[in-house]
Amino acid sequence: MKKFWIATKDAFETFLHVPGTVTRKGSHVRDSIDLKRIMILVVIALVPAALFGMWNVGYQHGLAVGDTRLNILGNWWWGFLRVLPLYIVSYVVGLFIEFFSSGLRGEEVNEGYLVSGFLIPLIVPVTTPLWMLALAVAFAVIFGKEVFGGTGMNIWNPALLARAFLFFSYPSAMSGSEVWIAHKAGESLVDGFTGATPLALDSAAQYSNTVWSQFLGTVPGAVGETSVIAILLGAFILLWTGVASWKIMAGSVLGALFVGGIGDLAGITAIPCWQQLIVGGFAFGTVFMATDPVTSAQTETGKWIYGILIGALCITVRLFNPGYAEGMMLAILMGNTCAPLIDHIVTSSRINRRAKKLLKAA
């Protein structure tokens, strides 16, 4: 327990400061970059999506109850109050486990959970019961990360593991047309209103959501995933700073267009392939989750393969699995699983090629 308090104190100390420690071994000067700055940049990139998501929670509620009198700020505040408990639960549960296990390992607390904890509320329905969220966070942090040795050692993206845990444990709370809209008990909904995400609607109704509203994000969905504009803002920050790989993002888009295009041509779906990119969690997953440096492929060629695999898998699930409308979560988890294998193939083939070349030269 004493260790836990020391780790906690240290974590807050270094959270506020860049520590005054100096180099002891090796290079005497070091780059000013550290993981804390990289992680906080991802959080900053997520802020537009989070702010928009909060507004959209309020806006969707207004639509659902037929009361659209609230202005932008009013809608945002309404949504903020609904999303805030999710954030509190996500950070309190996640950070407690993180601090505790760092104490056990005798290491400084890693800032990786700052990002995971920010992501989790954005990828779940706003109506998720808090106890379910707490369980999911605990599962993801303990079994997704700490058992492997903490941030940097994990195989799967912890935030997505939390989402997957919820999805498979409590499917009724995670899908359908009720869960995406926050409303108070007793409030009566407008006749004929559906809170289903565009993906879950049948093909005729999908077009009732205009492309513009899907792009803008004024449609039902998980908190942070609806607005492509807000996500693109985040993508811009991540690509400008080089924190996320453009190869993974581009690969994912290409893979999605490819499978979506086949679907179009074969007449499997009525959705044009480009529209697959702006509905559901595709954009959010591509920009923020697939590019996680720990769980994605490491080599440059591997990043292309990994990205394409994720994009293609996501649309494959969407097209061929009528029971489950969204494919991004499973596609990324599958991509995470395959990433080490992809890297192994890429590195081995380059090393063998080089060895052959050297043999020839000798």
Place this chain on the structure above:
Amino acid sequence: MSKNIVLKKGLDLPVTGEAELRLSKSASPDIVAIEPACFKGFTPRLLVKEGDRVLCGSPVMADKKNPDILFASPASGTVKEISRGEKRKLLAVLIQADEKQECLDFGAKDPSGLDAARIKAALLESGLWPFIIQRPYGILADPASTPKAIFVSAFSTAPLAASPEFTLGDRMADLQKGVDALAKLTPGGVHISLNAKNCATTPFAGLKNATFHVFEGKHPAGNVGVQISHISPIVKGDTVWTVSMEGLAAIGHLFAKGNYCVRRKVAVTGPAAIEPNYMEVLPGTPMRVFASHFGGDSEGVRIISGDILTGRTVGEKGYLGFFDNQVTILREGTEKELLGWINPLRFNLFSNDRSYFSWLLPKKKYDMDTNLHGGPRAFVMGDSYYGKVLPMDIYPLYLIKACLAGDIDKMEKFGIYEVLPEDLAICEFTDPSKNNIQDIVAKGIDLMLKEMA
């Protein structure tokens, strides 16, 4: 001359404190030290005791495994002290230098008339053999072996490195003799690498009996290990030797004049150095000789023998390393910075990462200090984050992880034969997880040496 080899990856550190091309004084210290820690891969056996008289070039220690390899005193005088550490580990032999220096005479010889065995014998008896470094592993060369080739880098891209044209431009005759001698030791010849920036004007391009390669690129393009990996990569079973320019001049001097002369011009550099310029000294010179450059008081500064990426912290009481031609003086960065990691501005800090704005100011130089700028973490960023500053055809992070795991097969596969810790120093600089990469690689190499012996 062959085509330029252009290296796109790499990073030149924009640090202040470059030495002005001016010799401030030549100091003759009263004490010089011979430190076994400067050399890798040997166990020292002492050949002198306190009170013994030595001349410049007299052997002071030998390699226990290979007693032919001698280490000589750089000055004449009396053995003042044999300094030992824990478990009686030999730290240094201190020589009280004479007023008037006397050299042991080995006899001038013309290397072109000698065979390999005679040249080896001359290098061994004079104590100059330790200048020859064997790769893989960067250890003392084995006199019984014949290397594939011998490589010399005639330029350095390390931060604030001494200008070899300034330090050795007046010793062309010695350098030529050195090349002639070394060329006899290998069927592959002597390979000299030049910098594309000055290959047209440098006097070194006029050396004969050598093959030239021209490199263009940022640090570590001047590292001999990086150059070898582009000229003729080391594969399992290969042996190559490398010699520094200082070593080449000292070897040439032995054949030209018949004595042991390792005196060299040393660049005193660094953001905390007062009037950075050059001094002519011996290796093993005490750091207090450079006191005027750090203001006499070493409080709050770090005194490094070597450059800021690979040098050794020696402090005020330490000595100049055997291979070093540079002293760097840095401020210790012990101040905390409130919320520094989120401050978007931090214009006074350099980073290779684009989350800072220093990439927009390519001309700016920075007063770097020794702050770690973060806490140690597990590796989070991928291989290409490290690979983008390393112009070698290897996967640095995979190699580092193989070293951490102590996995010999993987280390071989990912290129442990081609690197020394110094080649990955720039990856260590850019690592946001603040791992001691050079230390990890050094331990990997030690494991290879132990397992392969």
